[in-house]
Amino acid sequence: MAGYIPPIDDISFLLGGVFDLDAQMAALPGFEEVNTDLATSILEEGGKFCAEILEPLNRSGDEEGCTLEDGLVTTPKGFAQAYGAFVDGGWAGLSGNPDYGGQGLPRVLQILLDEMLSSANLSFGLFPGLTRGAVEAIAHHATDELKQTYLPKMISGEWTGAMALTESSAGTDLGLLTTRAEPRGDGSYAIRGTKIFISSGDQDFGGNVVHLVLARLPDAPKGVKGISLFLVPKFLVKQDGSLGERNRMSVGSLEHKMGIHAQPTCVMNYDGAIGWLVGEPGRGLNAMFTMMNAERLFVGIQGLGIGEAANQKAAAYARDRLQGRSPDGARGPVPIIEHADVRKMLLTGRSLTEAGRALAVWTALQMDIATRHPDPEARRTADGFVALLTPVVKAAFTDFGFEIAVMSQQVFGGHGYIREWGMEQFVRDARITQIYEGTNGVQAMDLVGRKLAMDNGDVVRRFFALVHADLSSANGSAEFESAKGAVTEALVRLEQLTEDLLSTSADPMEAGASATDYLRFFALVSFGWLWVRMADKAAASVPTALTKRKLLLARFFAARLLPQTLALEAAIRAGATDIMALDADLF
Amino acid sequence: MAGYIPPIDDISFLLGGVFDLDAQMAALPGFEEVNTDLATSILEEGGKFCAEILEPLNRSGDEEGCTLEDGLVTTPKGFAQAYGAFVDGGWAGLSGNPDYGGQGLPRVLQILLDEMLSSANLSFGLFPGLTRGAVEAIAHHATDELKQTYLPKMISGEWTGAMALTESSAGTDLGLLTTRAEPRGDGSYAIRGTKIFISSGDQDFGGNVVHLVLARLPDAPKGVKGISLFLVPKFLVKQDGSLGERNRMSVGSLEHKMGIHAQPTCVMNYDGAIGWLVGEPGRGLNAMFTMMNAERLFVGIQGLGIGEAANQKAAAYARDRLQGRSPDGARGPVPIIEHADVRKMLLTGRSLTEAGRALAVWTALQMDIATRHPDPEARRTADGFVALLTPVVKAAFTDFGFEIAVMSQQVFGGHGYIREWGMEQFVRDARITQIYEGTNGVQAMDLVGRKLAMDNGDVVRRFFALVHADLSSANGSAEFESAKGAVTEALVRLEQLTEDLLSTSADPMEAGASATDYLRFFALVSFGWLWVRMADKAAASVPTALTKRKLLLARFFAARLLPQTLALEAAIRAGATDIMALDADLF
Structure with missing residues (x-):
């Protein structure tokens, strides 16, 4: 292998x-x-x-x-x-x-x-x-004291971190959580409750495990406004920064999962564990979203990474595996990479991962601009783009990553189903990325329900204007003229759809019914934009194997994958009425 | 659960x-x-x-x-x-x-x-x-003697059967297989070789296990023409029909698989096992296809079954699980079946399984007509339809089954990833159906490369004519008029695409590049046809919960899923040139 x-x-x-x-x-x-x-x-x-x-x-x-x-x-x-x-x-x-x-x-x-x-x-x-x-x-x-105590060892990696949000009856809806935090009178709190699905909840690497736990203060209001965030370390930290006694928290069990078996996904019991407030009381969700947004991008990148790895293995296998005859019947057995259907799967994977990587880089650059640019307006614009793109990167990259893992497994035929080859692990591992840190349905609702509406729609309009400008300035040599045209056309349709959604965004049913399709449409157009940028650069470069592939993939993407937007648009235009009409017991 | x-x-x-x-x-x-x-x-x-x-x-x-x-x-x-x-x-x-x-x-x-x-x-x-x-x-x-010896106990189920085709270097391309069969001089043969991926290769139910093994006779030509089929039982059968000594065959190991763990998928060693020829020498593939076609339909039905089961569990969970607020924000937590995105997943599953079931029933009726109808012309027509639909049922039903399993798992959020809930097993089990008995890519090539060309295209034209007739005769009440129109329009596009493919079917690259997309298009139109038939019946019936759901699902399918044909058509029209252009080492 x-x-x-x-x-x-x-x-x-x-x-x-x-x-x-x-x-x-x-x-x-x-x-x-x-x-x-x-x-x-x-x-x-x-x-x-x-x-x-x-x-x-x-x-x-x-x-x-x-x-x-x-x-x-x-x-x-x-x-x-x-x-x-x-x-x-x-x-x-x-x-x-x-x-x-x-x-x-x-x-x-x-x-x-x-x-x-x-x-x-x-x-x-x-x-x-x-x-x-x-x-x-x-x-x-967090307070300066907490920062000084925890950040250096967490940034060096000596200590690890975990996010403890979910409870068995509170997943997407964190407002339902019941873990409690009681003041101990010394500025610390006693945390009591059980959390599930806690990735990296414990390890045997040595060092501390720093949990950030959502819990309710006494007399906190119901719902999300009653939630605060607490830092709860596995080991209490002594004055000198060394590890002291075990905190009153324990791993109740490890979850039995479809994949990521090397990850200790924990059920965590907090039995009066000592913790410290992070951020203001009742503002736990706000603090959590700081960490959640970072994680959402990270999870999107996980989808990208697994797609890349799976596609690589499939291409290597397709070059080696001899089955069937050449298309003209003259030679055989030939490497299966000579078969059109296999090529199509491999090209689909590559055209999605390379565009995804480009969008990841662009988004990360926006994050760097948002943090470091001297011009506050530039920072603000970049920050808006990051907020807009976060659900797109999380959901689309992980959906594509899973689809590529499945396709790459398919290239292996029966061997793809056998554990020894490792392809089925990609599928099982990729699957979690579509679910955790907010399911992809939740990401889509975030995009349609919240992100589009930022600055009354001006953030998304600014993004579209930027894409238009890039498309116009691309030279559009004959090698990718058709791709440029197709992307521009899809962008125009996306803009119209966006305006229509903005004007009906008061209707949560319409938003819910269209959200996942809209997010995928948005991702495909964004990928098309970056394919044009990559093709433009490739066409202007000294020809190499890489530039040749870039130009071909740009055309392939525009001709073969971008048309999915036609189906997505039609589905979105169908509206919510029929979806909401059926009684729950008739499903 | x-x-x-x-x-x-x-x-x-x-x-x-x-x-x-x-x-x-x-x-x-x-x-x-x-x-x-x-x-x-x-x-x-x-x-x-x-x-x-x-x-x-x-x-x-x-x-x-x-x-x-x-x-x-x-x-x-x-x-x-x-x-x-x-x-x-x-x-x-x-x-x-x-x-x-x-x-x-x-x-x-x-x-x-x-x-x-x-x-x-x-x-x-x-x-x-x-x-x-x-x-x-x-x-x-097989000969009468073999039939008398084996069929009664296999039909009663007392003995089980297995198909031993694949070898490690001969999967899709059976022409490469190397298992040998030497005449023993008494009408039987000694079989030597190793087969992999043998489902039901052995069991502990008692009774015999009857293997049908592809192997080469001495001096057989290379390739598929040198392959013959042999009946090789686990236990030799005595004159009186009772079980005699063990045949020289053994299970080398069990495959470690992604799913279907309760199935003993065997590596089989035949070490001079005694077998009998089934069909003529060198006509093994022909005999094998009799069994393979039956299996392909069966595997398609597996996809249907797993989709139905997964969708049922997801609907039940969605009625029970309380998360989030009602669309208007007034009530909460509400069952997640109130959320549009969850409904859309459930309706997608149902609209695919109910149409799939209808197409399965229709196809099975054609099989019954092909076997029993007194009119030879009716038998021939029905037989052609079965041949045409076999790859569609196998590939589309299993692709949809897998997609539904994934979507149903998604409805469970994080719980869907945990083994205890059983949803991830559906995904792992469903995955094999897209691979075995000929990968879905092979099915698509069978449809486009072979089945469309039957009777110079007259079989598929006869099928389309039948669909047209059914669509025209449906009353098309206001409740499903839009669906009827959409299906008819998609059918017309499919017919045009089919004629175009028939006229270029000499070009195997074009066929290969379009095959999987074409098959899905074909399946979606077939499902649309049956949704119109079901809606027509529902509209004419006394209204019940079931008829209400049928009418809604017909509209949902036509508005939300049938538009996928737009994307598929565009992809097919993009042709093979770019797909074939890239050198193998640039993938």
Whole structure:
């Protein structure tokens, strides 16, 4: 089985070619010294770590799984050691705040490292991924004392983080949660309750596990307004920063899951565990969303990473596996990559992952602009784009990632169904990304119900204007003229649909009925936009294997995948009436 | 967790209402006494067996799996007993030939029983399913002596059957297989080779396991023309019909699979096992296709069954699970079935399974006509329709089944990813149906490359003419006028596409590039046709919950799902050029 190959060529084409990283970074104080060469060489090293250390543990981790014995979690063989090497290599703190010991590199590098982590070992990647989410929440909302105590060791990776939100009757609807927090009179709180589905809820890497727990203060109002966020560490921290006694919290059991078996997904019991408030009382959801938004992007990138890895393996297999005759019947057996149907599956995967990577890079650049740009207006605009794109990246990337995993498994025929080949693991692992951190249906509602309405629709209009401008300025050589035309046409239809939705956004049923279809439409147009940008760059470059592929994939995407927008538009136009008409007991 | 409810109401609506079973059967000698009442009461009993005996073993079978120790296969707890009850109840021989002890009931009953078996326990259903395929091949191609020896006990279910085709380097391309058969001088052959992926390759139910094995005779030409089919029993059969000594064949190992864990999928070693030729030397593929076609329909029905079961569970969960507020914000928490996005998933599932069931019944009726109709022309026409629809039923039903399983899992949110709830098992089990008995890509090539060309295109034209006639004769009341119009319009586009493909069918690259999209288009139009037929019947009936749902689903399907044909058509029209252009090493 071919090993994972980090997509460094494509990364370098995106950073150096399409997005002109050097110029972008030059405009961001603190990032001036980051350029394509530096970024590429860091990511090459990161990719090597993923391919050499993490990928070899992916299948064994799946087979072995995690165990819980006498309250102690054991991760699969090799995981603790690999995690140690990850921390020692400085990978945990890549984009971390230098004030707390991080390396302070831009998000654009982080997101590309995250992709490679996810390609190599999704279960492993969740440890640093969740830690970073917890860091964001603490950095934005916690007291200085908590920051000083926790951030340096979390940013270095010595301690890990977890988000404890869900309860068995409170998932999407967190307003229903019942975990309680009682003041202990010394500024701390005693947390009591049970949480489920807690990824990275515990580990055996050594170090602390810092839980951010949603709970209710005494006499808090019902619903979401009564929820506060608490920092609850596995080990209490002594004055000198070293680990003290165990907090009153324990892993009740490990969830039995479809996939990500190397992840200890915990049922957590808090039995009067000591915690500290993060942010204001009753504003827990607000603080949580800081961490949740970071996680949502991360999960989208997981979908991208798994799609890339699965597609790579399918292409390698298709080059090797001999079955059937050449289309003209003259030669046989031939590698199955000569069969049109197999090619179509592989090209579909590639055209989605390469556009996804481009959109990921663009979105991460917006995050960097939103944090560092000297012009507040530029920061505000970029921030709006990130908010708009977050549900799109989360839902579309994970839907595509799952679809690509399934298609790549299909390329293997019967062997794809056999565990030894590893393809079915991609499918099982990818599946969770469509569900956790807010199901993809919730993401779509966020896009249609909340994000479109930002600034009375001006954020999304600004985004469309930017896409129009890029499409117009692309040269549109004969090699991708048809693609440019098709994307422009789809964009115009999306704009109309958006205006129509904005004018009916008061009707939550219409929004709900159209949301998932609209989000996919939005993603396809965004991908088309970036295909035109990539093709434009490729056409203007010295021809190489990569530029040739880019031009072909741009045409393939526009001709074969973008037309899905026709079906999505028709479905959206069908409206909500029939969907809402049937009595619940007739389903 | 709600249990599986056999869809008897819908079955009765289809048989008694839409398809007028009584009149159909009256025209078929030997089936005159079959009517809707009889059929429904038999299927009610069969459904009870599935729900009460087989479904309770579905999850435990998945958890426990099969084991191989000292060459002996053990199926999960309860399977052997359930199989005994299945045989004792006469379910194995439902549609079996009465000359060999079968009950001789029509295929239309068999296919509906198969759906319920697949809903309740896919792994279990493969035992009788594969036995029936082997029976077909023996009945059509074996000598009288073999028929007398094997058919009665296989039709009763006392003995089971298996198809041993695939080898590690010969899957889709059976021409590459290397298993050998040498004459032993007494009319029997010694079979030597290793086969993989052999479903039901062994069992612990008692009785024989009759393998139909593809192998090469000495000096046979290379490729498919050198392949013959052999009957190779696990136990040699004595003169008196009782079981004699073990044949020289053994289970080398059990495959480790993504799903259908309760199925012992075997690597089989034949070490000079004694076998008998079935059909003529070198005509093995021909004999195999008799069994394969039966299996392909069966596998399609598996997709239908699993979609139905998954959708049922999702609807039940959505009625129970309280999360979020009503669309107007006034009430909360409400059952999630009140949310438009959840409804859309459930309606998508239902509109696909109910149309699929209708197409399954229609196809099975064509099989009954093809076997029993006194008019040879009617038999020939029906036979052509079955051949045409076989790849559509196999591929589209299993693709839809998988998609519905995924969507139904999504309705459960995080709980859908947890094994205890059983939803992820549907996804894992459904996945194999898209792969085995010819991948869905192979089915699509069969449709586009072979089936469309039957009688120079007259079979498919006759099918379209029939659909047109049905659409015209439907009353088209206001309740489904829009659906009728949309289906007719899509049919006209499909006809044009078909003519275009027929005129370029000499170009295998164009066929390969368009095949999977074309097959889905074909399936969607066929489903639309049957939705109009069902809506027409519903509109003309006394209004009930069922007729109300039928009318709504017809509109939903036409407005929300049929537009996928727009995207599929555009993709097909994009042609093969770009797909074939990229060098293999650039993928």
